[in-house]
Amino acid sequence: MAARIQVPSQAKRGEIVEIRVLIQHPMETGYRHDDVGHLIKRNVINVLSCRYNGVEVFRADLSSGISANPYVQFYTVADKSGELEFYWIDDEGQQGSERQSIQVGA
Amino acid sequence: MKRREFLAGIAGSLALPRAALAQVDPLDPLVWVVTNGAAVKQGKVTVVLPQLADNGNSVPISITVDSPMTEADHVKSIHLYSEKNPVRNMANFYLGPRAGKAEINSRVRLAGSQKVTAVAKLSDGTFWYDTAAIVVTLSACLDES
Numbered sequence: 001m002a003a004r005i006q007v008p009s010q011a012k013r014g015e016i017v018e019i020r021v022l023i024q025h026p027m028e029t030g031y032r033h034d035d036v037g038h039l040i041k042r043n044v045i046n047v048l049s050c051r052y053n054g055v056e057v058f059r060a061d062l063s064s065g066i067s068a069n070p071y072v073q074f075y076t077v078a079d080k081s082g083e084l085e086f087y088w089i090d091d092e093g094q095q096g097s098e099r100q101s102i103q104v105g106a
Numbered sequence: 107m108k109r110r111e112f113l114a115g116i117a118g119s120l121a122l123p124r125a126a127l128a129q130v131d132p133l134d135p136l137v138w139v140v141t142n143g144a145a146v147k148q149g150k151v152t153v154v155l156p157q158l159a160d161n162g163n164s165v166p167i168s169i170t171v172d173s174p175m176t177e178a179d180h181v182k183s184i185h186l187y188s189e190k191n192p193v194r195n196m197a198n199f200y201l202g203p204r205a206g207k208a209e210i211n212s213r214v215r216l217a218g219s220q221k222v223t224a225v226a227k228l229s230d231g232t233f234w235y236d237t238a239a240i241v242v243t244l245s246a247c248l249d250e251s
Binding site: 068 | 191196209212
């Protein structure tokens, strides 16, 4: 699963940084039919989590009510240089993860 | 009955249903799961939706909660409900003091013109909500597009 995650590469200590996550995923609702009339099984990303140096700072439970190619924008306080780790999983059990590093200056 | 009482009664009966409509029903099982029966007050939360969406498949939504986001006073979670979607609880977002700012932007699917409600749980145990109405021309989820 391809994802585009935007985290500022540099920030001041204590600065509130904006994080934008865009994951390529159909977010199949389970209400649609294919060309021969069979119901397409539901397949949505149900958990998206963001950890900052190992501490979870954001988590989202998503459902079929979120658009295909889910986009989530949230904020976090830059306190230390390190890594932001993103993790998500869909109904079929497919997992995705991505890491972004952030440099925090004084 | 005095004239004054009568008029007050009429005014009351007119005002009540409207107030009841605008409120989040704390007995709604989806809300109950979150609040455990606690009162949900209007305020602090702001939901921003466009007034009209041509296509319900992707509607930008912004949820902001007025909170200092400190260790003592922060938003714990934000729950998003749709009035008409087959899956009414659209998303739950879990935040903490590390968020710095209680603001979430995302894109939702909406099955028809409706009201979208966001309920926020604060660290002091109170619940706040806001609703936003939207007109959706082409609804998502249920059509075969």
